[in-house]
Amino acid sequence: MSNAPATPTPSDRPRIALIAHDRKKDAMVELAREFAPYLQQCTLMATGTTGGRLVNEVGLNVERMLSGPWGGDLQIGARLAVGEVDVVIFLRDPMTPQPHEPDINALVRACDVHDVPCATNLSSARLVLAQMLLKL
Numbered sequence: 001m002s003n004a005p006a007t008p009t010p011s012d013r014p015r016i017a018l019i020a021h022d023r024k025k026d027a028m029v030e031l032a033r034e035f036a037p038y039l040q041q042c043t044l045m046a047t048g049t050t051g052g053r054l055v056n057e058v059g060l061n062v063e064r065m066l067s068g069p070w071g072g073d074l075q076i077g078a079r080l081a082v083g084e085v086d087v088v089i090f091l092r093d094p095m096t097p098q099p100h101e102p103d104i105n106a107l108v109r110a111c112d113v114h115d116v117p118c119a120t121n122l123s124s125a126r127l128v129l130a131q132m133l134l135k136l
């Protein structure tokens with residue numbers, strides 16, 4: 001039997017969900033640029049508009065769900081509930097009421113139920129990604 005390390009497969013990659021409310025999307029793009037070399041090695045999913053910006057402005061490969069108000073947060077929550085998401089970066093806007101507040105709460109609750117790390121602001125997102133980088 002060979003002692004060579006197993007070739008990483010897509011399923012070994014950290015699976016990260018990236019979500020940002022409108023007034024936080026520039027910050028998400030900036031964060032993604034900062035961590036792009038790492039994020040390129042991850043399996044990424046995002047809500048629709050956030051994902052579009054990450055694809056077009058950062059060049060990341062992202063699976064795009066529906067936009068948040070149309071159910072994107074719920075789609076990510078459903079994936080997370082069956083063990084398909086390792087980390088959530090969710091840059092929420094605490095100053096703007098959202099029409100889909102119940103969906104947002106459901107996703108954050110699912111993170112707590114399943115003990116999945118959920119960074120809801122830029123500083124905690126940087127801490128989480130920096131810690132993940134150390135495990136490479």
Ligand SMILES: O=C(CO)COP(=O)(O)O
Pocket residue numbers: 019020021022046047048049050051066067068069072073104
């Ligand atoms: O509304 C959102 C999260 O609650 C984000 O959705 P978009 O990325 O489609 O703007």
